[in-house]
Amino acid sequence: MPYRSSSWIARAEGEGHLQAVTLADGQRTECDELGVGFGLLPSTELAAALGCRIDAESGAIAVDIAQQTSQPHILAAGECCGIGGADKALIEGEIAALQILGEDIRPLAARHRRQLAFAARLHDTFTPRPELLRLADPGTMICRCEDVSLGRLRAEHGWREAKLQTRCGMGACQGRICKPIAHELLGWHAEETTPREPLQPAPLRAFVSLRPAAEETPPAPP
Ligand SMILES: Cc1cc2nc3c(=O)[nH]c(=O)nc-3n(C[C@H](O)[C@H](O)[C@H](O)COP(=O)(O)OP(=O)(O)OC[C@H]3O[C@@H](n4cnc5c(N)ncnc54)[C@H](O)[C@@H]3O)c2cc1C
Structure with a gap:
């Protein structure tokens, strides 16, 4: 398949199933599968429910260089602090863990800065363009x-x-x-609302597995 930059799907058509797409330049291509991506958003519900500050511009949990949120004793790491790929998530997890253990995080600072710069480049390059x-x-x-x-x-x-x-x-x-x-x-302004449970959609089996302690089988008598 050719790689087309500055190009996007303007229309998808089909009777009952996908049959063709039209590109922004008017070119029509027959196809039966289509994948589209319009970016990723940080998942911040849990942090917001715990009262952590969410950065209004990025929509991510606001953290300092030690992954500390605005709430004492709550650290955050990874995509919830800003979309930037797996390597950024891993190093932030490492920093948060060292911070909890009271160990020196400075040896990781340069690697972390590189990943943050990569995240910024990712954001600049792949922010959905206004035409979309x-x-x-x-x-x-x-x-x-x-x-x-x-x-x-x-x-x-x-x-x-x-x-x-x-x-x-x-x-x-x-x-x-x-x-x-x-x-x-x-163009609506985001309204500050505290997320309500369940914070993420969860399958019923996840709730079934949360049996109250009273229902647990009592220990066998000695
Ligand atoms: C399709 C796809 C392809 C990707 N490909 C690449 C790639 O090629 N290279 C790359 O570098 N990155 C890639 N990424 C991004 C990469 O997956 C992420 O950067 C990385 O997984 C972020 O790690 P994380 O720990 O922050 O979040 P996640 O890996 O998303 O982990 C978050 C975890 O928290 C859990 N969770 C969320 N909310 C709650 C809650 N309320 N209660 C309990 N648990 C909760 C979730 O179930 C999840 O297990 C890709 C992502 C996607 C979606």
Whole structure:
């Protein structure tokens, strides 16, 4: 397959299944599989619930060079502190662990700086370009859990009102997918809300395995 830079999928078509895509330059290509990526967002629900400061610009947990959050005794490491790849996550985990053990983190500083510089380069290079924000039309589904289109959202004046009037963000993903997209497309300001449990969607078997201690089998008598 040729690699095309400065190119993106403008339209996907098909009857019942994908059959063709149209590129931004108007070229149409038949295909039956399509993968698209519009960037990654740090997962900050747990830290926000614990009262840690979230950096408004990056949307990541705010940490200092020792991975210390704004809350005493809470350290954070990896993508939740900023998207930057596995190597950045690993070294930040190492720094956090050394910090907890009271050991010297300075030997890791240079490697960490390199990874932060790589993360900044990644961000500059792959930030979705403005044209991508103009691909959605009024019929484009923004909230896939509750079937809310961009056209319906345009009639609302903010996230809270959109939730009340259209149920956008009230479905299974609880706004994790549609909220950042709606804010980006409609220019709504992010509202500070404390995340509610469950912080991440979890399979039922995860809850079944959390039996209360009282239900545990009592120890056999001596
Ligand atoms: C498709 C894909 C391909 C990638 N390819 C590359 C690559 O080629 N090279 C590269 O460098 N990087 C790659 N990355 C990025 C790399 O995976 C991440 O940088 C790395 O995994 C970040 O590590 P982390 O520990 O911060 O987060 P994660 O590995 O995501 O670990 C976070 C963990 O926390 C758990 N968790 C989250 N919330 C909660 C909660 N509330 N309660 C309990 N547990 C919770 C999650 O289940 C998860 O296990 C890729 C990522 C993706 C998605």
